[in-house]
Amino acid sequence: MMFNYFFGSDTRSLGFLEIVNKKVPTIKVITLPHSPTGRGRKLKPNPVEVYCVNNNIAFEYYDSKETYKDMSIGLCVSFGKIFSEAFLKKNNKIFNIHLSLLPSYRGPSPVENSILNGETTVGYTIFQIDNKIDTGNIVFQESFKIDNDTYASSFYENVNSLFLKRYDQIYANLNKDVVINNYDMSTTNKFIKNDYNITERSLNTAKKMIRAFDVIGPAFVNHNNNFIKIHKYSDKEHEFPIELSDGVLYPSIITPEGKNKMFIEDFIRGRK
Secondary structure, three states: OOOOEEEOOOHHHHHHHHHHHHHOOOOEEEEOOOEEEOOOOEEEOOHHHHHHHHOOOOEEEOOOOOOOOOOOOEEEOOOOOOOOHHHHHHOOOEEEEEOOOOOOOEOOOHHHHHHHOOOOEEEEEEEEOOOOOOOOOEEEEEEEEOOOOOOHHHHHHHHHHHHHHOHHHHHHHOOOOOEOOOOOOOEOOOOOHHHHEOOOOOHHHHHHHHHHOOOOOOEEEEEOOEEEEEEEEEOOOOOOOEEOOOOEEEEEEEEOOOOOOEEHHHHHHHHO
């Protein structure tokens, strides 16, 4: 059997969970308890729990003191928790999918930083988790190209597709000689809300931010005292330009303050 446990908690986990669930119908999911979200700070289940409930997949909440005795191999994707050394001693067959070519871009935001830094060759890495961050022994890596029009959502979708294609090859590599991960390379940090603010940024930087944050963000702007989320932009001029420090941005999909996500044409039409 390949992966029979899956550790994940957010939207970036879902594509991989869907693939593994099709390959291993008896998959057991470990996720995180309800956490406060939104302005009201209400407790809500995370996207992985919702997916499990909707698809009749067995799941339970993570317990750092637990020993998962029936786990043959675990797969961890965007879990949101760092496993302790004591936990890994009891559950030592867990592999992580990290969306960079390790040891570059260790940490929680490799996709976003790759886009912000204008990388053209990117990829993903599968490694066995140890007691440091993204430093375990590598069992599989694959690279691919992106360009200056690539959004983070497309990056994630591409890795999902490649993971599905390479699934059997990855399984074969789990017990082969591994590449020791030299962990003295670049690291990334977790973004906070203000990092998504493109107000007064340059046009080029704003475009990178919109593409980078379309999954974990989105980017936003304070425009005429209104808070507007920007999901996508276009080079096509229209009647709602946004002035930045050195140019004009033309958003194509936005969420106006207090409203639902919409195409810019619908927003402009509603203002008339």
